[in-house]
Amino acid sequence: MPELVFFSGTMDCGKSTLALQIEHNRSARGLQGMIFARNDRAGAGKLSSRLGLVTEAIEVADDLDMYAYLVDHLSRGARADYVIADEAQFLSPEQIDQLARVVDDLGLDVFAFGITTDFRSKLFPGSQRLVELADRVEVLQVEALCWCGARATHNARTSGGEMVVEGAQVVVGDVNQAPDEVGYEVLCRRHHQRRMTAASARAGALSPDVLPVDTLERS
Ligand SMILES: Nc1ncnc2c1ncn2[C@@H]1O[C@H](COP(=O)(O)OP(=O)(O)O)[C@@H](O)[C@H]1O
Numbered sequence: 001m002p003e004l005v006f007f008s009g010t011m012d013c014g015k016s017t018l019a020l021q022i023e024h025n026r027s028a029r030g031l032q033g034m035i036f037a038r039n040d041r042a043g044a045g046k047l048s049s050r051l052g053l054v055t056e057a058i059e060v061a062d063d064l065d066m067y068a069y070l071v072d073h074l075s076r077g078a079r080a081d082y083v084i085a086d087e088a089q090f091l092s093p094e095q096i097d098q099l100a101r102v103v104d105d106l107g108l109d110v111f112a113f114g115i116t117t118d119f120r121s122k123l124f125p126g127s128q129r130l131v132e133l134a135d136r137v138e139v140l141q142v143e144a145l146c147w148c149g150a151r152a153t154h155n156a157r158t159s160g161g162e163m164v165v166e167g168a169q170v171v172v173g174d175v176n177q178a179p180d181e182v183g184y185e186v187l188c189r190r191h192h193q194r195r196m197t198a199a200s201a202r203a204g205a206l207s208p209d210v211l212p213v214d215t216l217e218r219s
């Protein structure tokens, strides 16, 4: 049975790498994928991984009907055996419905990859719809880690190393940015709730006025 699968995780946990591996394994067996992406850091029309691999993709615009696009592609005699959608958190709920229809009406597997929550730990609308509709939600097995060593479960947006909680939901960016730039850092829930990034924890540990993290966490 074809499926809609949502591979979800924090930033930097290997989602795009897995998307490229699925694409590689299937195309090595002669299958033809339709690859969609939106707002990839490598630029429009790309699906890229931090491991350095990149492939061409259809850039999903706000008004793209993904189901109609596939129907048109197939009716022109072109092939599509499966669908990959990276950065799926940026798709609209309507576009996720279209992907579900691709599974149900066209009989294709759809593999969607994305982060579930934003920097304020609120669901992206596209991810919410994926959780509602997916046949399976798969959490990636390689754990991204918080600076404290715990499994990272949340995405923080940082400015000058400090966590920020105000701003637009969508700001394309990366982890490990220079400290003076807006970037992202993955954290465990405890440190996301306490707004403690690696930089602020380090600063706290250096300040004689601040209790060590261990003491804070026992209180
Ligand atoms: N130099 C490296 N050596 C080994 N693995 C790396 C290296 N750089 C990045 N990675 C791996 O790549 C992962 C990020 O992959 P990527 O597919 O870009 O993540 P995502 O799409 O989830 O943001 C990291 O979690 C890490 O496992």
Ligand SMILES: Cc1cn([C@H]2C[C@H](O)[C@@H](COP(=O)(O)O)O2)c(=O)[nH]c1=O
Binding pocket: 010, 011, 012, 015, 016, 039, 041, 114, 115, 117, 118, 119, 120, 155, 156, 157, 169, 170, 171, 172, 173, 174, 184
């Ligand atoms: C948390 C959060 C992230 N983003 C952006 C930042 C990146 O461009 C992508 C995530 O890409 P990745 O391949 O999973 O690293 O999402 C955003 O726009 N808003 C946020 O709150």
